[in-house]
Amino acid sequence: MPRVRVLVLQHGLGALDYAAPPEMALAPGDIVRVPLGPREIVGVVWETEALAANEVPDAKLRAVRGRYDVPPVPAQMRRLIDWVADYYMAPPASVLRMALSLTALEPARKLIEYRLGGALPTRATPQRLQAIERLEGRQGSPRELAAAAEVSEAVIRGLIAGGTLVAVDAGPERAPPQPDADFAQPVLSYEQAVAAADLVAAVDAHAFAPFLLDGVTGSGKTEVYFEAVAAALRAADDGLGGQILVLVPEIALTAPWLERFAARFGCAPLAWHSDLRASERRRAWRAVADGGARVVVGARSALFLPFVNLRLIVIDEAHEASFKQEDGVSYHARDVAVMRAQAENIPIILATATPAIETRVQVARGRYTELKLPSRFGGAQLPDIDTIDLRSNPPVRGRWISPPLLAALRNNLQIGEQSLLFLNRRGYAPMTLCRACGERIECPQCTAWMVEHRLTQRLMCHHCGYQTPPPPACPACGAEGMLVPCGPGVERVAEEVAQVLPDARVALVTSDTIYSPARAAALIASVDAGDIDILIGTQLVTKGYHFPNLTLVGVVDADLGLAGGDLRAGERTFQQIAQVSGRAGRGAKPGRVLLQTHQPEARVMQALVHYDAEGFYAAETAQREELGMPPFxxxxxxxxxxxxxxxxxxxxxxxxxxxxxxxxxxxxxxxxxxxxxxxxxxxxxxxxxxxxxxxxxxxxxxxxxxxxxxxxxxxxxxxxxxxxx
Structure with missing residues (x-):
């Protein structure tokens, strides 16, 4: 039997040689089952150029056991896997694992899943009530529901036994909806139309072309790149094939984007993210692999889906640090996406209001084409930005909102306009200190302070996820009543707002409260209906949201991101504050932004106040070049x-x-x-x-x-x- 080289999904192993039964007619890209010791594992037939883990004589080769009835991994995808493994020094099997969905390889079968049925449990424990609250609108297996509700599987099975969760047939596989490129033609400004024409021409040319779509917040970047999406869809209608991938930094933020997509194209795109049920993941992966899914939106993992005929990649909020994966295979989705576009010979669009220095340098070197949208759509004006010097205007002792910011919040409340307070720190307080002995409560598994989450009555480590109830006494000295929270988190700011503005209706926007697109959609509906006066949130509120009646943004601690020796600290602070500032004044009413800072004279603060992005980036770039730091x-x-x-x-x-x-x-x-x-x-x-x-x-x-x-x-x-x- 002929020899084939198979890249196997086994940690520590690379490609292995197997004998290929002639009747299988195996070719590179085929997904197969192969023996390894006493087990069968999954692998992909690879090119013979792949380095074999060891050389085995033909007589000792074991035979491939079978081939999965799924489309093969495309050649461009295999080359991308090779490149990622080589550049990021990752095991090829680990990279391949990101491109395969083992659930999708199995044949379709009837799935029994569960959802809330309306009956209340006879014994309402806190865990059961938590599950009921978090499972609203969800459906899945007991394991998936337990993970979604953050309770044990035993709690879920108890709700099933009591009739609170009822069994449902997950149903047959359904074809994904097909977006219509001409469903609703937009009215573009002149600036938008010029930029869109360049993108459409690049899609029609079907050649590698990287673009930076650099537009101020509220300039309508999404509507512009939607025209490129429409061009790729029309190519598919003409029989030329065509799929589109849109990467977003966090899937929980996509609710407003999904609404805009559906309004433009008549239906939602296919979504890919870690929150999918097993049945949804199987359908989505297969729809991508067979070309049925035309538009896919997802977080960075969607980059490794096996598109059969990719025509366009869009990276929304391309500056976002969350596109860099830190665990497992450490890769940057922005850079890998550019390499995938080059391998597929297609255009790629990096859309952002605050481009990364690396992207700006690529434009300066002539490798990327820059398309600028310098003004907001529809005549809306950028907000006025001012600093509040906390050295001369400090908050009242024990509080975190300065008198000028409090006065602005009170005025906005009186005139019926909405406000946003931004602090990029979850929980109630970042540290718990004993006043008797000075002990700071640390995570037992990490050298990190435990963060108090008062809403859930837990201390939590944000690095490893360890949780514990707050101790009644100091674990070091045993003193009771001496543990105090130190520093503010968004929950503590919300508590302060409730004390000083008791009539204000407040919503917390963090990953603890907005952990799914459904939650984000509910938030948007509440804000649009005028049911919320003040939003208080972390980086989740810095991008994507359009609230026309939101006219005031207050940054509680503008200096927070400047701490430490990170070479990107200044750039990241500028990006984050510029993005959250962009939530103000997006409608007919003018906006205002107030930055609480101890360093109003700092370069980043002055650049924000004077909208001097070019000057700020020029200074940062020159400093990087002088020190030989990336991208130099x-x-x-x-x-x-x-x-x-x-x-x-x-x-x-x-x-x-x-x-x-x-x-x-x-x-x-x-x-x-x-x-x-x-x-x-x-x-x-x-x-x-x-x-x-x-x-x-x-x-x-x-x-x-x-x-x-x-x-x-x-x-x-x-x-x-x-x-x-």
Whole structure:
């Protein structure tokens, strides 16, 4: 039997050779079942150029057991997997796993799922009430419902036994809806029409063309790139095929986007995200693979779906840091999307009001085409931005809203206009301190403070997810009644607003409260109906929302993002505040933004006040270039972690001693990571800083390949790191 090379879904293994039964007529891309030891595992037939894990004589080859009845992984997708594995130094099997949905490989079968049926439980425990609240409008298996409600599966099964959750037939697979490119033709401004024409021409040319769609908040960037989506859909109607992928930073934020899409194209697109039920995931993956799904919107994982004929990629809010994946395969979805567009020979649109420096430099180098929308749509004006100097206008002791901001909130409430308070910090307080002994309550698994969430009566670690009820006494000295919250979170700001403005109707907007598109849709409906006076939220409120009656934005702590030594701190602060400022004055009424800061003279604050984005970015870019930092230089992080601190430290020192001496490449460290323990593992870091042309990956492979690492110790490489924790 002929030999085939199969990339298997097995950690630590690459491609393996198998014998191919002639009747299967296997070809690269086919998804197959192969034996590995006593088990059967999934793999994909790969090109023979893929490096085999070992060479096995023909006589000892085991035969491929079967082929799945699904479309093969396209050649462009296989090349992308190869590139991601090589560039980000990730195991090819790990990258392939992101592109396969094991649920989708199995044949369709009848699925019994559960949803709320109306009957109340005879015994209403807090966990059961929590499940009922969070499962409104949801349907799924007991395991999926338990995960969605954040309760145990036993709680869900108890609700099933009591009749609160009723069984439903998930039904047969349904074809995804087909958007209509001409369902509702928009009325574009002259600026929008010019930009849209360039994008439509690029779609029609069917060639690689990266665009930066740079428009101020409220300029109508979405309507512009919708015209490119419509062009790709028309190509599909003409029999040329065509699929469109739209990446968004967080799927919970897509509710307003989905409404605008449905209004323009007559139906919602297919959504891909981690919140899908197993049956939905299976249908979605297969619809993408067979070409039935024309438009897909999703978070970064949607980038690895097996599109059969991709014609356009759009990255909305392309500056967002959440496009960088930190766990598992560390990759940046923005950069991988550009590589996928190049492999598919199609245009890609990066839409944002605050482009990343890396993207701006690509425009300056002539590699990306910039399309600008400098003014808001429909005559709306950008809001006035002012600073409040907290050194001369501090809040009342024990509070966090300064008198000028409080006066502005009170005035807005009196005239019937809506306001937004922004603080990028979840929970009630970031730290709990004992006044008797000074003990700060830390996570037992991480070197991080436990964040108090008063609404749920829990202390939570935002790094590993560990939770515990607040202790009645100090765990260090035993003193009772001496634990106090330190610093503000959005819940504490909401408490303050309730005290000083008791008549205001307030809504909290965080990932704890807006964790699904359905929740986001309910929020939008409440705001549009005028049922909310003041929104208080984290970064979830900085993008995507259009509230015409929202005229005041107050940033509670504009300096928060400037702390620490992150090279992107200033840029990220500018982007975040510019985005949240853009929520004000989007309708006929003028908007106003107030920034509470201890550094009103700081460059980033002055740039925000004077709308001097060009000056700010020019200074930041010049500083990066002078220091040889990205995008003018290369960075790579090496993270060593282990359950034993001494063993992890010794491994880190051994790696540091073995660092090669190469001109143009400097190795810094090892040193304990700022977050020196995470999920019970001690962490040490090294940082590689190199000139732009250096072969960083090749150097690291040669360097780490000769070092023996204990089995309990992990060595991870993060190419182009964004987090330095």
């Amino acid at each position: 230089g290369r960075l790579a992080a090496i993270i060593i972690s282990g359950p034993n601190e001494a063993q992890a430290s010794a491994t880190a020192r051994a790696i540091g001693r073995a660092a090669p001496k190469i001109d143009g490449i400097n190795v810094l460290g090892p040193a304990p990571a700022p977050l020196s323990m995470l999920r019970g593992r001690y962490r040490f870091r090294l940082l590689v800083h190199a000139r732009r042309s250096a072969d960083v990956q090749g150097m690291i492979r040669g360097w780490l390949g000769g070092i023996e690492v204990p089995s309990a110790v992990r060595v991870a490489v993060d190419i182009d790191p964004h987090s330095f924790l």
